[in-house]
Amino acid sequence: MSIVPVLLLGLAGMLVGGVVTLVRQDATKFSVGLVAVLALISLAGGVLWLIPGDS
Template sequence: MSSILPILLLGLGGMLVGGVISLSRQGATKFSIGLVAVLAVLALAGGVLWLIPGDS
């Protein structure tokens, strides 16, 4: 289960990046684009950081 979570987070981040591109092409407000962009960065960062080996 622990190896599935980073893949899901990276997939979610990719979909959110696509959402940012789509929102910007549709002329959405800067707030909505920024909010989705922040969520995309958090999901991608979480997926990458989950893959870094820890001390445990």
């Protein structure tokens, strides 16, 4: 088992928290969208890393 998916999913959680904080602070839509996209990429990477494949 690798530590990478755990790190990616943890990063996704922190980024989602950042999105919530940015929304509460009335940040620009661009900054909220950018952090949200980074959170989704991190989440997708962590989940895809867990899918078994040919090694």
